Amino acid sequence: MKMKFNWGTGIVIAFTLFISFILYFVFSVQSDSKYDNELVVEEYYKHDAKFGDEMKRIQNAQDLAQKPEIKNDSEGVTIVFPASFVPKDIKGTVAFYRSSNMKFDFNVPITLSGSTLNIPKKRLLGGRWKINMEWQYEGKQYLTKETIYIK
Structure with missing residues (x-):
């Protein structure tokens, strides 16, 4: 069975890759200690x-x-x-x-x-x-x- 590559498939793949990149970026920034997320004012x-x-x-x-x-x-x-x-x-x-x-x-x-x-x-x-x-x-x-x- 041969799969057709059409516009719908391309859009789904593009969205999936974009969401994967954003999630990777968010998790890497939150877990990396060099990006210190501290408050400007304590309390x-x-x-x-x-x-x-x-x-x-x-x-x-x-x-x-x-x-x-x-x-x-x-x-x-x-x-x-x-x-x-x-x-x-x-x-x-x-x-x-x-x-x-x-x-x-x-x-x-x-x-x-x-x-x-x-x-x-x-x-x-x-x-x-x-x-x-x-x-x-x-x-x-x-x-x-x-x-x-x-x-």
Whole structure:
């Protein structure tokens, strides 16, 4: 018995091969450790519950007449607070998040003698970084968020 190869048979074979490729790809990515599927934020739901407070702190930072600046230069990242602020009264932390791999995340406490905080380039891998600066000044809390690209 001779089997005819027609359009219907070709379409069924093409769909079968395509679905097999997709399933192979999905299973190989899920099982391979080099494709680490981690959350960007640990304890996502707890973080989401504090969203309203976070928005208030972001608005406080936006309402400032003079805002801190986060600069990316050849030396690294420099955070410049307005000269009108008293440096020793600024408290908080600067969190650096690497969305591709949380192993590279780190925090820097804000301790100032002048109006600038420097993070050397050697601590930062090339690529995209999210910066969350949580700070307080004169009893008011602020949150400044920015994304930078290190070359």
